[in-house]
Amino acid sequence: MSAGQAYHIRSFREEDLESVIEINRKCLPENYTSYFFLEIHHSNPEAFLVAEAGGKIVGYVMCRVEHGLSGFLKFKLTRKGHVVSIAVLPEHRLRGLATLLMVKAMENLYEKYACHEVYLEVRVSNSSAIKLYRKLGFKENKTLPHYYIDGEDALLMVRKLPLESWETVQLKKPS
Numbered sequence: 001m002s003a004g005q006a007y008h009i010r011s012f013r014e015e016d017l018e019s020v021i022e023i024n025r026k027c028l029p030e031n032y033t034s035y036f037f038l039e040i041h042h043s044n045p046e047a048f049l050v051a052e053a054g055g056k057i058v059g060y061v062m063c064r065v066e067h068g069l070s071g072f073l074k075f076k077l078t079r080k081g082h083v084v085s086i087a088v089l090p091e092h093r094l095r096g097l098a099t100l101l102m103v104k105a106m107e108n109l110y111e112k113y114a115c116h117e118v119y120l121e122v123r124v125s126n127s128s129a130i131k132l133y134r135k136l137g138f139k140e141n142k143t144l145p146h147y148y149i150d151g152e153d154a155l156l157m158v159r160k161l162p163l164e165s166w167e168t169v170q171l172k173k174p175s
Contacts, residue, residue, distance in 0.1 A: 001155035004118070006102065007051050007092075007095075007097055008051070009052075009100060010050060010051050010052065011046060011048065012060065014038065017037060017038065019050075021034065022049065023060060024060075024085065024087055026087075027088070028087050030085070030148070032085070034038060040062050043065075044064050047105060047108055048060070048062045051088070053092065058088065059092060060085075061083065063081050063083050065079060065081060065082075065115060067080075068080060070116075071117055078117060080115050082119055082120065086100075086101060097165070098132055099136065101130065103136070110162040112164075115161055116161050117159065120133065120157055120159075121156055122157060123148060123152050123153075124143070124154065136159065137163075138159045140155050140157055
């Protein structure tokens with residue numbers, strides 16, 4: 001991508017499915033069926049976003065809305081966002097794109113779905129992702145032993161919503 005060319009973040013559309021599946025397979029060991037991607041899209045369309053550069057999809061974040069016990073308040077039921085999957089093509093990494101996708105997804109989870117917290121699972125070995133999530137205000141809640149099919153543990157990470165205005169200003173890159 002040349003200097004000056006910007007990323008565009010928008011909602012996923014069904015015609016994006018093949019590109020998103022290709023990114024998922026190229027970037028992550030956890031792969032999902034077409035049906036799963038479409039199910040997430042149909043149930044929470046504003047929480048499934050793609051990033052475009054030069055008309056090509058180069059990343060995505062897929063979230064869903066759930067109801068369950070709060071990660072912050074004991075025995076309180078709440079509406080929370082679950083970041084199911086995020087991936088950016090290798091040649092587009094380290095440019096703030098994953099941050100931009102996460103910020104927009106969290107804003108949508110709060111503004112469009114009234115979620116008051118968000119959580120995700122991340123491989124304990126994925127230090128670059130853990131660093132990103134910490135930068136975004138996520139805290140480790142607990143370790144999930146043998147969470148992944150290959151037996152690796154996951155960290156369960158959570159954060160409250162909404163983003164504070166200073167966070168949004170500090171994290172956003174021009175789009």
